Amino acid sequence: MIFSNWTRRAMLGAGAVALGALAAPLAATAQTPPNVLIVGQIAEPKSLDPAAVTAVNDFRILVNLYEGLTRYKSGTLEPGPALATDWDISEDGTEYTFHLREGVTFHDGTPFNAEAVTFNFDRMLNEDHPYHDTGPFPLAFFFSAIKSTKAVDDMTVKFTLNAPYAPFLSNLAYPTGLMVSPAAIKEHGKEIGRHPVGTGPFKFVEWESNQRVVVDRYEDYWGDNAAAEAVVFRPITDANTRVAEMLAGGIDLMVEVPPTSLAQFEGDQYTLHEQAGPHVWFLILNTREGPFADMKVRQAANYAINKEAIVNDVLEGTATVAAGPTPPAFAWAHSDDLEPYPYDPDKAKALLKEAGAEGAELTFYVTEGGSGMLDPVPMGTAIQADLEAVGFDVTIETYEWNTFLGEVNPGLEGKADMAEMAWMTNDPDTLPYLTLRSQAMPSEGGFNSGYYSNEKVDELLAAARTSTDQGERAKLYREMQQIVHDEAPWVFVANWKQNAVTSGRVENFTLQPSFFLRLKDVVKN
């Protein structure tokens, strides 16, 4: 039959043409060029103005374009010199004088000097500054301790603080403190976030929305030049797609590998990198009312939850069990004496019996996902099962992240007994200061949503914040960690290990505990 012949022939022909056309020139697909590093990011950057952004995803690009007065020494969270070569701190801890590095230029050719430093901080902090309207600057409060910034001479800057504030140096190393070219801000105004100009080892080339951010090696860099000619940052929001791109060779470096995909990157073609970060995942317990007002019940919850199982089975080994409120990544301030609460359901039952809280009903706030929250729903259900096994009666309420924050941040009173939470910070001061002090109750603008209160902890944290001696501060933080561990205002669950995969063509890459991505020395073959 004519009709039948016609279709069959047409269909076969069309199919062959289509396959041939697609396959022929494609053998070379997904080969990334040499000397150009292609990085798979988890999302589109919000802005490339360091003063305007809050997300680690943006910081990963920024630290390659910009530099601050200080930066974390490689492999640590201790601030060391960067654009400032050294500094003096006054006896009372309120005056910091920085000596700036000579011969540094911004990518637009303008010199880096004391004027540039004061311009950057005034832009962020002074509402009358002519370029304050290039904001908003959501993390400006990191520098709210600054009373004034003064250029002493061309290469010296003096900061005067309202009160001694020990985290100042590490806040300067945070992306919010990165230095932007004043000339570029004057030229681009509100558009500076799309025309970034810094002093870093890479300079900005182009940003195509939702496709790529390209940066090239800055040839006039003050230090050793970057190893790669260029870096391309690609936003790939879907984790499975990111994994597929890595497997197909479309990207050379991928951050935040989903735990379930780790097995695909075993073998010689890939290198898996891991690095514990300043992250802690915990449950806030409502210490003001309900069963958790009793310390024994809070301890029982800590014993009842099998953290090893959560870390190894739910998170596939991408986290370690947390022992207290300060993550081990703050090596200098972390108390190594602290042991995590062991998994001991019998002990939990005994404590519950002692407290007369058997069969206590708990409302548990769980989020669907959010910054640093890892895998909150499976983690929440595992926790629910463990708590029910020792005799609690747990009801989970699940919320989308922003709604969740809106419920948890104002405090749990009258609503819930426990809530999931996670923080990533840059100084051991931040988390306990905002979440564990009696002066940090939600009614007073803090994040102590579980209403924990201990005078000794308050004293220790206040003293640690004003001391400029690191050894002294470390001692105070360790004492605080022991008290908080014992009184258990939280269930300490996990410290996240950041991970990344590089292809065999990438050398010299290491992850930093800060979770930033320093790419200056990375080689791409």
Next chain:
Amino acid sequence: MGGYIVKRLISAIPVLFGITVIVFLIMSLIPGDPATAILGSYATPENVAKLNRDLGLDRSLAERYFIWLFNMVQGDFGRSYSLNRPVIDEVLERFNATLILAGTSFVICSVLGILAGVVSAARQYGWADKAITFTVLIGISVPSFFLGMMMILLFAVNLRWLPVSGMYAIYGGGDLWDLLRHLVMPALALSAVATGVIARLARSAMLEVLRQDYIRTARAKGVPERRVIMGHALRAAMVSIIPVLGIQAGFVLSGSVYIEIVFQWPGAGRMLVEAILTRDLLLVQGGVVFIAACYVFFNILVDVAQSLLDPRIKT
């Protein structure tokens, strides 16, 4: 005719006005606010209040609505908080990408769907019909995002014929050929369900027509079978197929959201999802109003075209 067009255009104004009110209210009433979304863990009441002031969100609901509406009437859709760029730039760029994807899918599902339906009907209960019916059932039943992931695994990861994701190559590329290679998988994945629906409908419409007396007459006259099918039967069947194509066009457009996420296609669907999650009020409002306006004007266009063809509609 001119009067009819003017009447339709005027009637669109209250519709668009209603859309602005609804989208503005929904975005204002859902829990969570942009300042909390931007600040994340650092959202103290003090910081939230300051940021809200900087973003102009400390004004009353009515005040904010009218400022937004007034600016929009003048063509200013405002700036996106989360992207730090004008809303209209982002919307146009992203909408363009969605049109390329959804448009291609629509062409694919129309052509393949009708073709499959015609072949099926012409060879009713033959091997081709059975094979097509089976494939079509799978096409309708498999969720498009799953199909997309499987295509990525097979064609991009294992065979390495096609790029995994994106719209253009990251280095080099940028021409039409490059775009086509990136377009093949998402467009096919997106068109799968619609192709199935159209094929089933085309088959039954064709079968209906093929039973008519005039088809038998045509065959008896010795008209070649190909002409009977393509000329006589399909032309008549198209009358009931075309309205379904219109409905499927809507499905393809809304289905593109999943496909854009799986294939990292820089389209408007993904933009809206991300904007809602970050509570980027102006971007959501601007995006929805823009898309709604396009839809309203497209409908007017269709009505006007129909009234040109069929004078009875013009009243």
